[in-house]
Amino acid sequence: MGLGKACMLGEYLHAYTTILHRQASLRYVYVDAFSGPGAHRVRHPESKWSSLLDVALYPLEDREHAEYIRGSPRIALELQFPFTQYVFVETNAARALALEKLTTQYPDLKIAIRKRDCNEYLRDTLVPRSWKQWRGLVFLDPFGMQVPWTTIELLAKTKAIEVFINFPVGMAIQRLLRRDARFSNEQRARIDLYLGSPNWFDVVYQKGTGLFGETVDKAADSNIALTRWYRKRLKGLFGFASSARLVRSSSNHPLYYLIHAGPNATGAKIAEHILRQGEVV
């Protein structure tokens, strides 16, 4: 089994900040667009602290609190070379409050909590700021299809932002992509908005001829085909996009793919190295 999501993110953030903190003229912001509460109850204690990185990075008393694992905000806050600034976006009030509490533990770090829709935050606040002396890493980790393609386009246009994207192909998307290819206009529009193009239809469905005329069937490997297509589109926007790393549930069901995209060759190389150590397409 490969590294969990948290460890992959942690490894990348460590590499990213190690490089950037040597560049005196640059500042760098971490934006967790779907923060969650910062810590989660553990369902599978045996998978915890499995990584040597965890043992090296976190004090024993932290690791002994067996019922919690670190969510992405904590991973980012506990880096050896912290970001210049942190923004945690979360719509849920209780989780936003948990994040406020969490941040009191890091009085030396510059942290902002934004209780609002992250797409609005990214579009109206993050993207328009001046990026001349700034770099950014945005983690897009939704439960479903909450990140429309237009948001990703805006981030890419800054040429200063890298993203880690959860592409929920095993969950939200597959549920919408019906076997019989019958969609209402509304359903199609929703998928178009998310994927940024109507061409997904020809990626997922194959036309054939049956006993009663033309047939349309979902391709056997539609998950993989759609992920490759999405990844290629990310590459077109950002310049670089990593292989897509499959993350499975504890019962081995495909949950989502994790993909890194950005404008920087070094970042892309490091992300690829980390994500490749598992099942990729």
Ligand SMILES: C[S@@+](CC[C@H](N)C(=O)[O-])C[C@H]1O[C@@H](n2cnc3c(N)ncnc32)[C@H](O)[C@@H]1O
């Ligand atoms: C999968 S969880 C995030 C987990 C977190 N990244 C981690 O690794 O610990 C998704 C979170 O996004 C929040 N959320 C859902 N829609 C949102 C939106 N439009 N903007 C910001 N947060 C949202 C949910 O309340 C939930 O806490």
